[in-house]
Amino acid sequence: MSNLLSVENLTMKFGGLTAIDDLSFDAKNNQITSIIGPNGAGKTTVFNCLTGFYKPTNGQMFLHKEDSKISLRKYTDFKIAYVAKVARTFQNIRLFPAMSVLENLLVAQHNELMVASGYSLFGLLNLKTYRDKEQLAVDKAKYWLDIIGLTHRADDNAGDLPYGDQRKLEIVRAMCIEPRLLCLDEPAAGLNPKESAELNKLLKFIKTEKQTGILLIEHDMSVVMGISDHVVVLNYGKKIFEGTANQTKNSKEVIEAYLGVDE
């Protein structure tokens, strides 16, 4: 399996606080790489560095593309999603609540549609080329809605969906930009066991069917252990362990720092 993402010596300091300390790890194509650790270990900070919300103090992040590799440091803000094709979801759901489910998925295809609409000119003239492209975008949205079983609610406001469905919608919205790397920040937070099982299924589907690597932050061990191919454990901004799910479960350091002992 080829490397998709390599993080090399990543360091992020906020004033005197070192949130991430010399972190290096790799994530592979078509694999789910989980980042776990106690609260405040720096997991979300890693995501914010990867997705351009923070500029790291030190270190490199490369996204591999066939033979070449691009440095994520060069891209900030919206360009991470637009050019580098790194998508993310958020710990606290960030949908567009007053817009319909379908519209949420169309905004994710904004850049392609923008070109197709001739930066609004063709769209205003209502040309067929644009209408066809828009139909394609709707079809793509429908494809993903079918997968998460929300097609019947496509015209409802995203904010009116139940919590679990909102989580799933946020993930497929990120998938609509056709990302090469999908970063999920606690997708199972607040889900009941049935919903987390559905989430596992969705993530496995994305992993096997799409050319996408998944980076996952999660506290729900049933999700982490159930689907991760590779686990990176952080504590106080440092990597304390890296290995498969099984190795992680049995590692002494990880149990001490995070998992705890069954009583």
Next chain:
Amino acid sequence: MEKKDIIQSFKDSLFTGLIALALFGPIVGLRTVSKGEGLFITPQWGVVFLLVGLCILGRFLININSARRTEFKIFSILSSKFSSITENKAKHFAITGILFAAVFPFLPFTDRYFMDVAIMILTYIMLGWGLNIVVGLAGLLDLGYVAFYAVGAYSYALIATTFGWSFWICLPLAGVFAAFFGILLGFPVLRLRGDYLAIVTLGFGEIIRIILINWYEVTNGPDGITGIPRPSFFGLPFKRSPDEGETSFHLFFNLEYSTMHRIIFLYYLILVLALITNYFTLKIRKLPVGRAWEALREDEIACKSLGVNPTNTKLTAFAIGAMFGGFAGSFFATRQAFISPESFTFIESAIIVAIVVLGGMGSQTGVVLASIFLIGITEMFRDLEQYRMIAFGGAMVLIMVFKPKGILANRKPTILMHGDKK
């Protein structure tokens, strides 16, 4: 209904009366009259007590009404009137509204005064629709919209008086200038949201007005610009006696000369301009850029994470909103034939924002209803002179009490997967 409730509501309404007394006491009660050598204060406590009494009574009735199971008839009528305004009916309203607007000048009761009010309402509708793009769709609270109105008016006036170009050339130019100023304002405020954005845009509106007052060489300062050319009907001026070698409108069509011709023409001009604004907004809302505006209003961070460029998106909203403000401004200039900075004060911005917010953010029909309601009611009470602003305030309070989210607050999706379910 218990005795306790009545006592409670009575206490509450007395407290309301106290606040009313504190407000009306100095504002209404102490009147300054200039007599001979100086100003003298004449108290008018009678009016104050009348107003305070009205406040106490009104508050008491509202309190009793909310405590009782069955409502007072007047409240239930009012609230059902207000809640009967829904998006479904809005569609019928839009069609009948446009038809009515089209035949309005030829209705038997329409006179010069009605036409002037109608033109004024239409100007506000157009401004409301223009601002709706910025505030309603993109969610950028702009309290300085009048600046673009002013830029449009002054660009039109300066170009028309300096170069003598016709209205139809100056109009798009004024729009372009206003759009340019929209981008100029957009850049520094890109990172601001909400209250902070509102404050900066408010400042921008004042800056433009103060520049207009002080840049005497160009804008003629507080004296304003006079003699702005009137629009012509495709080259036919509305004049009683046209210049040598010219044909005027009434001669060309063999009509008796009447000043109403020009008024009617202006009416249709602003009607068409407003409808273009509306059509454009409805169209662009369904395009990717329109969806991006709304997405930006909902969650800017999520937009970035999906690759939507927030800078460009915000700037287009500012530019397009400003452009329509500029069009309205040049219409204003050509209608008045005289403009001065006094026409572009903060109160204008406030009225336009009020129209958009009370109409229901993002609702096109809501803007129309709010304009008619606010401007129309204020006009109806014109005989009361300065007290007519009370009618304006009263209209706002009515909307806020019965429709706190705006007259038409329902948003319809821009695209449907399953078609209209009805």
